[in-house]
Amino acid sequence: MRINLPETDQKRIVIIGGGFGGLKLARSLRNSGYMIVLVDKNNYHQFQPLFYQVATAGLEPSSIVYPLRKMFQKSRHVYIRVTEVTEIDPAKNRVHTKMGILNYDHLVLATGADTNFFGNQDFAKNVIPMKSVSEALYLRNALFSDYENALTSSDPEEKQAYLDIVIVGGGPTGVEVAGALAEMRKNILPKDYPELDCSEIDIHLVQGGPTLLAGMSDEASAAALKYLTGLGVQVELNARVTGYDGEHLLMKDGTQLAAKKVIWAAGIKGNTLPGLPEAAYAPGNRLKVNRFHQVEGFENIYAIGDLARMPEEKYPDGHPQVAQVAIQQADNLARNFILQKKGKPPQAFSYKDLGSMATIGRNRAVVDLPYWKFQGAFAWVVWLFVHLLQLIGFKNKVFVFLNWVWNYFTYDQSLRLIIKPRVKR
């Protein structure tokens, strides 16, 4: 069965994935004369940098996601299909989806990355990842369910395991969620759970390498460590985890940590789709692309964002897997499609690093700009505004801002709710 789409003589660009890259590309091409088909398994775009605030009850999912259909209400040449792609068939220029078959003239893979468990089934089964808003909500529910359980556990060891939290991975996600949890332990939990001794809640941040925020400057790494330690997070550097059965986390040095919640922010790998040859893949499930975003061996299949591995002089192993790269690549690819229509040659991509930042609790963040690195309260304000501006949708900006103001002055992330939609069908 073929997916229902109007017959036109426009060339058809199929974009798989509505993340930062796919969305930017679809927006840039909406009036370009191409027919754009945007395929995503969700009917919304997710703003990944704020997942940790959903998980820690500071924001609602709806504030950081945006309905794809709303975004393209006025774009007559953009078609949205909410379904999962099951296979790519490059020989016939088509993809198979759960909804039917979809032909393309050009195919852009922007499926991003998912959690990497490095082949460890124990981790895959038992830890809590943070790569979707659904997973963030799951973590929120688990956190507050476990405090309820801790309240009435009569076994001290079990109680401790309900209370404690281990975060594996000291990149931005791990650092930000650790900071937010430490703030919650300090400001909220003692009020909500007067029957618990909240100082008994241990928050461990386990990092494989010697520094936190490995991709950032030394100053940023040092400040993050100082801030987290100041908030009472037990940071363990050069520590590797080898197994987790849902109750005990095994460390490489033979020690154990008992915890019912292990948050996994330790690595990502490309979200691949069946149908492309092995030879097109680099380590980490990334697709090898040239400077024009073309996947190795194909003329009309492209990859952008976290999934793509494009070596550049300064980045021999590909660019960092961050939103900025995806957005800039989408921009360049869109320009190239437009140039192609005019019969002009495409432009090679070159990444312009605009800097990176992370926040650690109230009033504290680290910011690395190309020529200026700073930490502390001003960095935190910069972090807030940059994230606010990047959010899609005026209403989301307003509601996130109001939530932040509210949470800041009341010391209260108020969304401490264990809500699950009824499961049926």
Place this chain on the structure above:
Amino acid sequence: MRINLPETDQKRIVIIGGGFGGLKLARSLRNSGYMIVLVDKNNYHQFQPLFYQVATAGLEPSSIVYPLRKMFQKSRHVYIRVTEVTEIDPAKNRVHTKMGILNYDHLVLATGADTNFFGNQDFAKNVIPMKSVSEALYLRNALFSDYENALTSSDPEEKQAYLDIVIVGGGPTGVEVAGALAEMRKNILPKDYPELDCSEIDIHLVQGGPTLLAGMSDEASAAALKYLTGLGVQVELNARVTGYDGEHLLMKDGTQLAAKKVIWAAGIKGNTLPGLPEAAYAPGNRLKVNRFHQVEGFENIYAIGDLARMPEEKYPDGHPQVAQVAIQQADNLARNFILQKKGKPPQAFSYKDLGSMATIGRNRAVVDLPYWKFQGAFAWVVWLFVHLLQLIGFKNKVFVFLNWVWNYFTYDQSLRLIIKPRVKR
């Protein structure tokens, strides 16, 4: 195993259920000298009158629920336990819960009511009820998933079944959800789904009796019918449904309606707990109580709200199952507990009807006050403010108000998101 609670010489009142009645009772008794244990399976209070707005993407669940722990942060004598009660053991003055055993001196049952399928397993399995925020979210997800499916269905009959919606029950919930869905069909869906012909979406409201809003005045019933018909809702009065297999709804007169979504707002029955004798129950699973809220046959077990059936002169079959009754009963029972502590006799309950109201789409509502009945735009404004004031929590009031203003001026309920927390464990 016994639930962990401090040993005191305070008398212990166990309240089961944190709805309008249970919550009001716990708040009224928080500094009364009793130890209060509030048991609910959720860690939040739900504001039922606005479920339909969650279902139709106008409000977030978090805006209409409130964390129980936050409410009682400053109440040292109120203990919250988030668990399910499995049985009452009146002989031993204790209840069994999934968390352990809980003793009581006084037990107040405030478990409210759940959907009544009148014993029909087909309905129980296939329809969508609206008695919890989880069910409302489920309906929201089902609505938007079905529009996505309709887009690519090549079978015209199947496509129609994805589009159509049947609501069974013409009480306030049925009328309000029908109005909201009709507004959505008019203002939002044509923009989101330009590929669909939204005029093909049929919204049926099936009511067993001869009027809508049967408990309200004739003027209100007539206005509701006029407003809904004006919005293009197909209202079928005196129509009874006899079966539904998930695809076809059978009517008593032999006709059928094809629809993948049947919303059930046709009746409620008390949420009972095992352990009380058959003789204590009246029809509809309601517990027979006297004017002092005591369950028939017991001195120290009480029932309030939807679950209780207290005959009064004006209400020989018990009070209407609405929030006002639960709140007034909680008030009276709280006063009686305080009187009892002072060695004074309890007061018999008497219900004071403050009126009722329902809203049907933009700018239209019906309001019955004891001495004044009115309909239309002013009724709608009254409806908005009464509901806003009843919401618990300043932040919820502010956020609901902002959402309403936003939705009103943009003609856009923006929460059209199919979000489910990841399911695990």
